[in-house]
Amino acid sequence: MKTSCSTLIGFLLLLTTVAFAQERPYFVTYSHEMEEPGNLDIEMFNAVGQPPGANLFLGSNVEFEYGVKAWWTSEFYLDGQSTQNDSTIFTGFRWENRIRPLMREHWINPVVYVEFEDTSADKALREVVGHDGVPDFQQRNAEARLDKEREMELKLILGSNYRGWNISENIISEKNLSNEPWEFGYAWAVSRPLRLAASAHKCNFCAERFQSGVEMYGGLGDRYSFGTSRTSHYIGPTVNWTAANGTTLSFSPQFGLNDFSILHLYRFGISYEIEQFLSYFHRGGDR
Amino acid sequence: MRRAGLMLLIFMVLLPAWRANAAADGAWMASVPAKDHERTNPYQGQADAVSAGQNIFEEHCAKCHGANAEGTKKRPPLKSERVQQQATPGDLHWLLVNGNMKKGMPSWAKLPDPQIWQVISFLKSMHE
Numbered sequence: 001m002k003t004s005c006s007t008l009i010g011f012l013l014l015l016t017t018v019a020f021a022q023e024r025p026y027f028v029t030y031s032h033e034m035e036e037p038g039n040l041d042i043e044m045f046n047a048v049g050q051p052p053g054a055n056l057f058l059g060s061n062v063e064f065e066y067g068v069k070a071w072w073t074s075e076f077y078l079d080g081q082s083t084q085n086d087s088t089i090f091t092g093f094r095w096e097n098r099i100r101p102l103m104r105e106h107w108i109n110p111v112v113y114v115e116f117e118d119t120s121a122d123k124a125l126r127e128v129v130g131h132d133g134v135p136d137f138q139q140r141n142a143e144a145r146l147d148k149e150r151e152m153e154l155k156l157i158l159g160s161n162y163r164g165w166n167i168s169e170n171i172i173s174e175k176n177l178s179n180e181p182w183e184f185g186y187a188w189a190v191s192r193p194l195r196l197a198a199s200a201h202k203c204n205f206c207a208e209r210f211q212s213g214v215e216m217y218g219g220l221g222d223r224y225s226f227g228t229s230r231t232s233h234y235i236g237p238t239v240n241w242t243a244a245n246g247t248t249l250s251f252s253p254q255f256g257l258n259d260f261s262i263l264h265l266y267r268f269g270i271s272y273e274i275e276q277f278l279s280y281f282h283r284g285g286d287r
Numbered sequence: 288m289r290r291a292g293l294m295l296l297i298f299m300v301l302l303p304a305w306r307a308n309a310a311a312d313g314a315w316m317a318s319v320p321a322k323d324h325e326r327t328n329p330y331q332g333q334a335d336a337v338s339a340g341q342n343i344f345e346e347h348c349a350k351c352h353g354a355n356a357e358g359t360k361k362r363p364p365l366k367s368e369r370v371q372q373q374a375t376p377g378d379l380h381w382l383l384v385n386g387n388m389k390k391g392m393p394s395w396a397k398l399p400d401p402q403i404w405q406v407i408s409f410l411k412s413m414h415e
Binding site for chain 1: 334335336338339340342343346350351384385386387388389391392393394396397399400401402405
C-alpha cells in the first residue's frame with residue numbers, strides 16, 4: 001500500500017514539474033473553447049478541503065486533453081485522492097469528448113459533452129450533481145471504495161465571448177449505469193484578462209497574462225427530487241496566470257453556500273500545452 | 288426505442304460537424320459578411336501593435352504556420368498573396384474569430400479583440 005501511495009504521489013509531483021497551458025481560470029465549468037487540433041494539454045487540478053467531522057483531503061486529477069479536430073476535443077483523466085489519517089488511493093478514470101456542432105462563433109456557442117467515468121471514493125470535485133455533499137466525504141476510504149460509480153455524464157456547454165469577457169454555463173446530467181436515477185447539476189463562470197491588448201515587449205508578468213473571474217456550481221437533485229433541497233453549492237473568485245512559455249497556474253478559494261457543502265475549498269491547478277503533439281513522432285516532423 | 292432515440296441524438300450532433308468536414312475546399316473569403324469585410328484595423332500603422340502581434344503569433348500561431356509564417360507541411364503560409372493582398376484586415380479578423388474548422392483552423396475568439404487586431408497588424412506588416 002505504501003509503495004502504491006508513494007508511486008502515485010511521485011507521479012503527481014513529476015507531472016507538476018512538467019505540466020503547463022493556457023486556459024480559462026475555471027475548475028469545474030467548461031467553456032466552449034476547444035483544444036487546438038493536434039495539441040495535447042496536460043493538466044493537473046487539485047481540491048483541498050476539510051468537511052465537518054471528517055479529515056482533510058486532497059483530491060487530484062491529471063488530464064490529457066487532445067484536439068482531435070477543431071470541433072472535437074477528447075480528454076482522458078486519471079483521478080486520485082489523499083485523506084489525512086486515512087490513505088492515498090487511485091480513484092479511477094474518466095474519458096470525455098466535447099463536440100462543437102456549430103462551425104462558427106455566435107453570441108451563444110453550444111458544445112455537447114459526453115463522458116464515461118469509472119470512479120470510487122472520488123474527491124476531486126470535478127462536478128457536483130444530485131445530492132452530492134458533505135456526507136460523501138465523511139466515509140473512510142476503505143468504505144467509500146466499495147461504492148463503484150460507473151457513470152455516463154452529459155453536459156450542454158454554452159459559452160460566449162464579449163468584449164474580453166468569457167461567460168460560460170454548463171447544464172449537467174449524470175446517470176449511474178446501475179439502477180440509479182438521473183442526477184442534475186449546474187456550473188457557470190465569468191472571467192476576463194486584466195488587460196485586453198498585449199504588450200509590445202515580451203514579459204511574464206504583464207496584466208494580459210492574468211485572468212480573473214468568478215465561478216459557481218452545485219447540484220440540482222435527481223429525477224425524483226429535483227431542486228436545491230439537500231444539495232451543495234460553491235462559489236468563489238478565481239485567477240490564473242500564463243507565463244510566456246505556456247505555463248498556466250490557477251487558483252481559487254471557494255466557499256460552500258449551505259450546510260450541505262464543505263465550508264472552504266481551495267483549488268489549484270497547473271497545465272502545459274504540447275503544440276502539435278504528433279509531430280514529435282513524425283520523421284522529419286517540425287519540432 | 289431508447290436506443291433508437293440515443294442513436295438519433297448522436298446522429299443529430301455529429302451531422303453538422305461531418306457535413307462541414309466533408310465540404311469541398313472552401314474559399315473562406317467568400318463567406319465573410321460585407322460589414323466584416325469592411326472593418327478596419329484600429330491599430331493600423333502602430334509599431335507597438337506589430338511587436339505585440341509578433342509575440343502573440345510566436346506563442347499561438349508559429350507552431351502550425353511556421354516561425355516566419357512560411358507555412359508547414361500541413362498548414363498554409365501566411366505570406367501568401369491571399370493573406371497579404373487579397374484579404375482585408377476585416378477578412379482576417381473574421382477568420383480568426385470564426386476559424387475555418389472544416390479545414391483545421393480553430394476559432395481564436397478566446398483571444399481578446401485587441402490581440403486579434405495586433406496579430407493582423409503583424410501579418411500585414413510582413414508585406415509592407
